[in-house]
Each structure stands twice: as C-alpha cells, then as structure tokens.
Amino acid sequence: MSGIKFSGNRLRTCLLGEFERALELAGPVPRCIVDAGGYIGLVAILFAKRFPSARIICLEPSSDNFRVAARNCACFPNISVFHVALGGKRGTAVLRDRQTGEWGFTIAPVAAGEEYDELEMVGVISVRELMSEHNIESIDVLKLDVEGGEFEVLNDATDWLKVCKLLIVELHERIRPGVTAVYERATKGRIEVHADGEKRLSVLPVRGADY
Template sequence: MDSRESILRQSKFKRVLQYIEKFGFFTAMRLVLSLKMGKGQATFKYGKNTLYIRKGTSDVQAFEQIFLLDDYDINVKNVSPRLIVDAGANVGYASLYFANRYPEATIVAVEPESQNYQLLCKNTAGYPNIKAVKSAVWNEDTHLRVVDQGLGSWGFTVESCGPNDPGAFKATSIGTLLNDTGKSSIDILKMDIEGAEKEVFTTNYQHWLPNVSVMIVELHDRIKAGTSEVFYKAIEGQNFSIQEKGENLILSKVR
C-alpha cells in the first residue's frame, strides 16, 4: 500500500496520534482542528515562514506525506547537495523540506498548474535559494497544457499541444533546466510528475541522467501504462542503487 492510500485508510484517531508525536500536543491539535474547521487555508509555522494548506484539498495529504510521514527523509551518502530539482513541485512542500534540510542548496521548483504555482510562490517566499519555475519537465523543450483528470491538486497531468492552443505553456527538458543553472550536475532530482516520467525517460535523457547523484521518483503506471518499463530501461547501466520509501523509488549513484 502506498503512502497516499495509507493516509486515507488509517483511522482518524491514529492520524491524530501521529500528529501529536510529530509536532507536539498543542501544535498538533491546533493544526488538526484548523484543517477540519471551515474553509480557506490552514497555516503551519515551518522554517523561516508560514506554510499554507488549502483545506479540503489534496494539500492536506501532500503535507502529511512530507512532514508527517517523512517521505523525503533519505540518507544522502557522499553528497553535499548544491543543486536540487523539484519536478512536480505542487505547492512547494518538498522544496521547503529540502531547503531546510540542505540550506546551502539551490532548489529549482517546477510546477505547471497556475493555482498550485501561486501557492508555491507564497509558501517559498522567504527562501531566496528556491527558484520557482512555472513550467513542466518533458523530454524536450516544447509546449504542453495542463489536464485535470479529477485527481486533486496534486494529480494534474500535462499533454502535448501547439504553441497557440488554449492553455499552452513552454515546457522544458531536465537538460535545459540544468544548463540554465550553470551547474554541471544535479545532486537530488525529485520527480513526481503524474505520468510524464514516461516521456522524460523515453528520449533525450542520456546527456543529463549520468550527472544526477540521487533521484526520488514516483512512477505512475496507473496513469500511463508502461511507465515503469521505460524508466528501468533508461537507468540500465547508470550504476544506481535502488530502494523503496513510501510510494517513491530512491536511486543513489554508486561511486
């Protein structure tokens, strides 16, 4: 069972206990009550500033994945991250997590959906080392548009379109993102892009993939059949060790 399903299926009582254990009684109860009462946004003090959570949306589950279940609490061996790419940044929770854990790192947070992007900018406003980019990663620099498949704010997908089509925006390859930073390698590449990993790992990955030290990837075969097959074929011979954590694969370059 992946972490999203475990969050949804566990009892409310158990979840409250997890909040208390993680955040302390008073902070946990304030946050739990705030999330349950009314509409609008709940707030949570994290790091330098206030983090915003849209009530009644998948923001709550995304928050729990990252800050309650510690999905990105990974052991990065032999790497002092200087460049982190958060592909599919949603509203910025993972970027904030990385910014507080690796304060010396530059974080490029890529998110295509407009409302998510606005909240991403709001959540990360106190972090000059987080660069928010309104785009999506693909296997080439092209034009895409956002598609709402009814999966919530963390489940928007993208599809190819013409540059003048309604909703079109400029997408970018990971190679272009890397070149734009002026750096030669990506220390951590987090990828939660709702099926677009199939395109990313089909073509044009050969020149940037060898320059990635750690990848955190969620594969979405439930959205695009054959995604895992394409991914595992792409990483053949790349000398990654692989482990699972929650719904993610954690790949670390063996040196």
C-alpha cells in the same frame, strides 16, 4: 509558516518521513536540487530547511499551484520557483485535471474514456535545457513527480542521468503504461536503493559508498 496552503495528507506524509531516506542519501552538502512537480512547494521547503546552502529549483506547471508555491517559498532565498513543466523537449502542452485533486494535474496523454478537464497551456522544458539555462553542471537530487510526464523525461535521459546523483521518481504506470520499463532501461547500471509502491530512489554509483 505564513502563506502555506496546507493540504492535509500531502503535508503529513512529508512530515512523517516520506522523504527521510532521500534526505539521508542527498547529504551531506548537496549543491543543486531540482523539484519537478513542485505542487505548492512543500518538498522544496523540506529540502531547503535540511540543506540551507543548496540551490533548489522548483518547477510547477499549474498557475494556481505555482502562485502558492512562490508565496510559500518566498522566505527561502535558496529556492527559485518557475512556472513550467518538465518534459522530454522544449515546447508547450495542455495541462489536464484527471479529477484526482490539485496535486494530480498532468501533461501526459489521457487514455481513451478517461474523464478530464483541460486547464491551461503550459511551457515545457527538458532536463538538459534546464541545466543549460541555469548553468547547472550536475544535479545532486532530482525529485520527479509529474503524474505520467516522467515517461518522456526518462526516455530522454541518456546523458543527464550520468550527472544526476540521486533520482527520486514516482512512476505512474496507471497513467502511462510502460513507464516502469522506461525507468528501468534509463537507470540500468545505477543503484536502486529504495522502491516503495510508486516511489523509487536511484543513485549514481560511487566507489566506496555505503547505500
């Protein structure tokens, strides 16, 4: 695919089934998919190819990654890419490099003694604000891979999780201690379909559904 910036392990894990269970749960015809922490657009493209009629919103805070994601996704008319971070409330934050690679940039606070580089100031938006700005009534899939920023997102999830059918989240306890407890509190009453290391799949209960 012309323009894609291949990053070996990340691309291979997408292609080798990292999201296969999520793709099954998202079907058959999701209307709105949000990819927060979109990196260079690989997962957005994966969903776009499986669900060409879905509206896909890809959010990426890094300017460099955003530019690559925008190029990679340009040939998919159902993907919109935005240079913004998902957080608990609207504002700005410092994007930091934790020395873990270009897919590991974070707006989360850095623990004392941890080495990092400050990259740039980025805009931040909450899920509810995103839904309001883009006239979204419900989210069929929210993929949340924001390197510790999920703490604030999930801590502000009392209303929007009620209209989020599938939550795909990577919990970075090593970056934000306590985030697992925040996730479990936020998703109480939902169905945990899959938990594999950092990745968790949480589904809004639907009567008669077989998970």
